[in-house]
Amino acid sequence: MKIAICDDDKKLRKDLRHLIEVQLDLMAVTYEIEEYESGTSLIEHINKKEPDILFLDIEMPGMDGMDTAKALRNLEKKTLIIFITAYPDYVFQGYEVHAFHYILKPYEKKKLKEVLESAVKELASQEDQFYIIQQKSGTLRLSLREISYFKSDKRNVCAVLKNGEQISFYKKLDEVTKELPEFFQRIHNRYLVNMNYISKVESFSCICGGEELPVSRAYKQPLAVSFARTMLN
Numbered sequence: 001m002k003i004a005i006c007d008d009d010k011k012l013r014k015d016l017r018h019l020i021e022v023q024l025d026l027m028a029v030t031y032e033i034e035e036y037e038s039g040t041s042l043i044e045h046i047n048k049k050e051p052d053i054l055f056l057d058i059e060m061p062g063m064d065g066m067d068t069a070k071a072l073r074n075l076e077k078k079t080l081i082i083f084i085t086a087y088p089d090y091v092f093q094g095y096e097v098h099a100f101h102y103i104l105k106p107y108e109k110k111k112l113k114e115v116l117e118s119a120v121k122e123l124a125s126q127e128d129q130f131y132i133i134q135q136k137s138g139t140l141r142l143s144l145r146e147i148s149y150f151k152s153d154k155r156n157v158c159a160v161l162k163n164g165e166q167i168s169f170y171k172k173l174d175e176v177t178k179e180l181p182e183f184f185q186r187i188h189n190r191y192l193v194n195m196n197y198i199s200k201v202e203s204f205s206c207i208c209g210g211e212e213l214p215v216s217r218a219y220k221q222p223l224a225v226s227f228a229r230t231m232l233n
Contacts (some may be wrong), residue, residue, distance in 0.1 A: 001030055001123065004051035006036040006068065008060045013037075014106070016055060016084070019107060039068030046072065046193065051079050052120050055103070058085040069097035073199050076162060076210060078145070080119050098199055098230070121178050129181065133159065133169045139169065149193040150176055150184075160185035162197065162209055185226045188216045201227045 003020065007013045013035050024031050034049055036042040040063050042054075052071075058065035067082050080100040088104060100122070101115045131147065133140040148162045152173035161169045177186055183195045193208045200207040201224060204215050215223055 001032045001053070001120070002049065002051045003031055003033045003053045004036060004042065004049075004079075005055045006039060006042045006060075006065070007055075007057035008037055009057070010037070012057075016048065016112075019109060019112050020055070020116065020131060023113050027117070029120060033140075039063035039065065039071070042068060043071050044073065046077060050077060052123055053080045053082065053100075053116075055082050055084055058083055058087075066097070067074075069099065073097050073163065074210075078162075079194060082115060082119065091223060098196070098218060121232070125181075127155060131159070131180065135169055142167070144181070144184075144194070145196075147194055148197045149191060149213065151192075152176075152190050160209075183230070185219075185223060187219045187223050188214050195226060195230050198227060198230075 005013050005015070005016055007018075017033055017035065020033065034045075034051065036045070039060060041062070056065045056068060060068075063071070065083060067086075069083075072079060072081070081097065083099055083101065084100045084105060084107075086105040088102075100119060103111055103115055129144040131139045133142060133145060139210070141159070142159060146161050148160050148164075148172060151158050151160065155170060155172055157169055157171045157173055157176055159169075161167070173190065173192055177184070177192055180192070184192055185195050186192050187206060191213050193213065197209040198206055201215070204217075204220070205212050206215050206223065207213075
């Protein structure tokens, strides 16, 4: 597991790193931790060492934490972002960048333990789940982490992957919906999205994996609730 800490305060980075190491050692998790003193430095190295979990300070000179998070999402990085801040007012801005959680300064061991355990479980659940597609040419097993959304045309369904690849198969979208975990959300009669790829929700559309998809009136409220729950989980 790769973890990154991005904070311009060296002492705070050191203190947080110590707390994280203690918790992960207790959980018997194999890990490596990288430290960055700025958002710019993190973005420069993100393709070489993309973290699974990122502890990101919001208030930093130059590229602040929120701008750094937006840059990560623009690069389609699915890192679990945990904001660290002294001001709870920033919580609501995290919806746009799909923040996983928040930790307020000064760090509380109990809160850090809860958030870290939740993040580790989330990563494990994403890695272990697959969707099986039956085609005339054979059987495909797709990692749910790789599926951005499903779209349908009558009884033909297409799985759209995060790399843009599209895989078609014969099935009803209603049937696909019943076979998937809760983080797949229906937004339209023709669209089923992976909430982990939703970066923005508007009145009658949403951004999923960088694409704008329609949201029908019937699914507008459930999507908003699901999006809010995902942000604050």
